[in-house]
Amino acid sequence: MSGERGLTRYGLRFVALFYLAALLLLPIGVALVKTFDDGIGEVIDQITEPDAIHALKMSLLTVIIAVPLNTIFGIAAAHVIVRSDMRFKWLIGAVIDMPFAVSPVVIGLSLILVYGTGGWFGADLAAQGIQVIFSTPGIVIAVIFVSLPFVAREVIPVMQEIGTDQETAAETLGASAWQTFYKITLPAIRWGVTYGIVLTTARALGEFGAVTVVSGNISGETQTLPLYVSKQFETFNSVGAYSASLVLAILALGTLLFMNLLRRRED
Amino acid sequence: MTAIAAPRPRAGIRLPGVSGALSKGLVVTYLSLIVLLPLAAIASKAFSDGLGSFWDAVSQPQAVAALKLTVICSLIVVLINAVMGTLIAWVLVRDEFPGKGIVNSVIDLPFALPTIVASLTLLTLYGKDSPFGVDVAYTRVAVVIALLFVTLPFVVRAVQPLLLSLDRDMEAAAESLGAGRARIFRQIVFPNLAPGIAAGVALAFARALGEFGALVLISGNVPYKTEVASVFIRGQIESDNIVGAAAVSVVLLAVSMTLLAFVNLIQKWGLRDER
Numbered sequence: 210m211s212g213e214r215g216l217t218r219y220g221l222r223f224v225a226l227f228y229l230a231a232l233l234l235l236p237i238g239v240a241l242v243k244t245f246d247d248g249i250g251e252v253i254d255q256i257t258e259p260d261a262i263h264a265l266k267m268s269l270l271t272v273i274i275a276v277p278l279n280t281i282f283g284i285a286a287a288h289v290i291v292r293s294d295m296r297f298k299w300l301i302g303a304v305i306d307m308p309f310a311v312s313p314v315v316i317g318l319s320l321i322l323v324y325g326t327g328g329w330f331g332a333d334l335a336a337q338g339i340q341v342i343f344s345t346p347g348i349v350i351a352v353i354f355v356s357l358p359f360v361a362r363e364v365i366p367v368m369q370e371i372g373t374d375q376e377t378a379a380e381t382l383g384a385s386a387w388q389t390f391y392k393i394t395l396p397a398i399r400w401g402v403t404y405g406i407v408l409t410t411a412r413a414l415g416e417f418g419a420v421t422v423v424s425g426n427i428s429g430e431t432q433t434l435p436l437y438v439s440k441q442f443e444t445f446n447s448v449g450a451y452s453a454s455l456v457l458a459i460l461a462l463g464t465l466l467f468m469n470l471l472r473r474r475e476d
Numbered sequence: 477m478t479a480i481a482a483p484r485p486r487a488g489i490r491l492p493g494v495s496g497a498l499s500k501g502l503v504v505t506y507l508s509l510i511v512l513l514p515l516a517a518i519a520s521k522a523f524s525d526g527l528g529s530f531w532d533a534v535s536q537p538q539a540v541a542a543l544k545l546t547v548i549c550s551l552i553v554v555l556i557n558a559v560m561g562t563l564i565a566w567v568l569v570r571d572e573f574p575g576k577g578i579v580n581s582v583i584d585l586p587f588a589l590p591t592i593v594a595s596l597t598l599l600t601l602y603g604k605d606s607p608f609g610v611d612v613a614y615t616r617v618a619v620v621i622a623l624l625f626v627t628l629p630f631v632v633r634a635v636q637p638l639l640l641s642l643d644r645d646m647e648a649a650a651e652s653l654g655a656g657r658a659r660i661f662r663q664i665v666f667p668n669l670a671p672g673i674a675a676g677v678a679l680a681f682a683r684a685l686g687e688f689g690a691l692v693l694i695s696g697n698v699p700y701k702t703e704v705a706s707v708f709i710r711g712q713i714e715s716d717n718i719v720g721a722a723a724v725s726v727v728l729l730a731v732s733m734t735l736l737a738f739v740n741l742i743q744k745w746g747l748r749d750e751r
Binding site: 214217218221222224225226228229232233234235236237239240243282285286288289293295299301302303304305306307308309310311312313314315316317318319320321322323328329350353354357386408411414415416417418421422434435438439442450451454457458461462464465466468469 | 585597
């Protein structure tokens with residue numbers, strides 16, 4: 210290997226690592242140090258504040274509802290897109306991708322226009338005594354919207370890859386559609402599904418824009434953990450903001466680690 | 477070429493009637509309820525007072541400034557991403573150094589980290605209390621930095637698999653025929669990576685256009701200066717100008733949908749090359 214080539218290689222490596230450090234690692238490192246400026250006791254006090262605990266519970270609630278729904282939908286959608294001969298299935302694929310391309314704020318606004326006062330269903334829902342906007346159902350619907358594509362997007366390529374031989378064999382041997390799915394398809398796509406669930410969870414936990422618009426951000430009521438962070442920051446409780454961020458960052462890092470473990474197991 | 481294709485079975489097995497229809501129905505209903513209905517409500521609201529007031533809403537100076545800033549910043553961001561993303565992918569695939577595995581997993585961090593946390597951490601390093609004395613908070617530079625953070629993985633992850641599957645014999649052949657490295661990159665490597673770069677750039681652009689959470693703390697949301705489209709829409713919602721908010725949303729939606737269609741076209745183009 211010539212010296213010049215080695216130089217280029219080190220140059221590229223340096224540029225790449227410097228960029229990643231300046232953009233990702235340094236900010237996170239500095240923020241982490243700043244979190245513990247007033248000692249670990251203060252951080253613990255902050256994250257055990259009743260409003261913080263309530264916000265964490267709220268975030269977990271959205272995950273518990275959104276993730277199973279989007280998982281079932283994602284598997285069914287992948288099945289329809291890969292296996293059925295339905296016309297216009299490309300359209301289904303395009304609509305599934307939409308939440309990736311639409312601004313979270315626009316998503317929030319769209320939900321107000323459907324479920325809010327003056328919205329399409331607003332009056333009917335109010336007559337039934339159901340409040341969606343500025344209330345928990347609105348937050349949950351917003352999270353379902355933004356995290357909708359992940360499972361489907363992860364499962365579709367896996368389902369294409371495994372082909373139909375085994376499924377056909379099972380059917381020839383007399384398995385019902387449900388048995389075929391449960392015993393053949395599901396085990397084959399399990400890593401894709403798991404990966405999709407992890408991504409859905411991360412997005413659901415972290416969603417900010419859409420939830421801000423529909424929630425009203427009332428402390429101790431309609432506040433998820435990301436909203437709690439912004440509220441603490443706005444009210445000049447920076448230790449509170451950093452401490453709650455730490456909780457979110459730990460959850461995110463856990464997700465990331467899990468993703469990597471999965472990837473390694475797949476290989 | 478008269479390769480006889482084996483008689484292909486119909487595309488996949490057909491689901492027996494009931495469960496097949498059931499899953500189709502479920503998928504279409506869910507998508508319509510969760511995605512299509514709300515987006516239709518936006519379009520309907522934007523034009524509810526007629527085309528004239530739609531145009532008034534999107535052509536008012538503050539809206540134009542916000543849209544312009546969003547598009548310009550997003551363009552800068554995807555240009556940087558195209559170069560840096562490809563470079564990072566290259567280093568991750570072709571270079572060997574201790575800790576490479578960790579660097580590779582760090583790339584996904586912006587996808588996992590909540591955007592509000594990203595905004596807070598960037599503000600810590602690049603705000604007024606910066607330990608390095610780099611204070612760009614509430615400027616357009618801050619907007620670009622925040623957008624670079626959230627869009628980092630797109631190009632890297634789109635280019636990486638293409639680089640991995642790129643046949644290195646071609647490069648070796650070109651080199652033995654006397655091509656310089658710049659020429660090898662330009663004529664062999666780059667054309668093979670181009671679909672990945674284009675797809676990554678389009679996805680990053682769509683994400684940058686709509687980003688909100690990563691910007692709220694660090695951009696300062698100053699009208700005409702650092703207020704991007706999504707922040708402008710938020711402001712209009714809060715000041716109860718829903719028609720105006722919906723009108724600007726429609727403009728954003730139209731651009732994002734075009735980009736998505738573009739990504740789909742690129743993917744088809746990539747698949748055709750493989751055959």
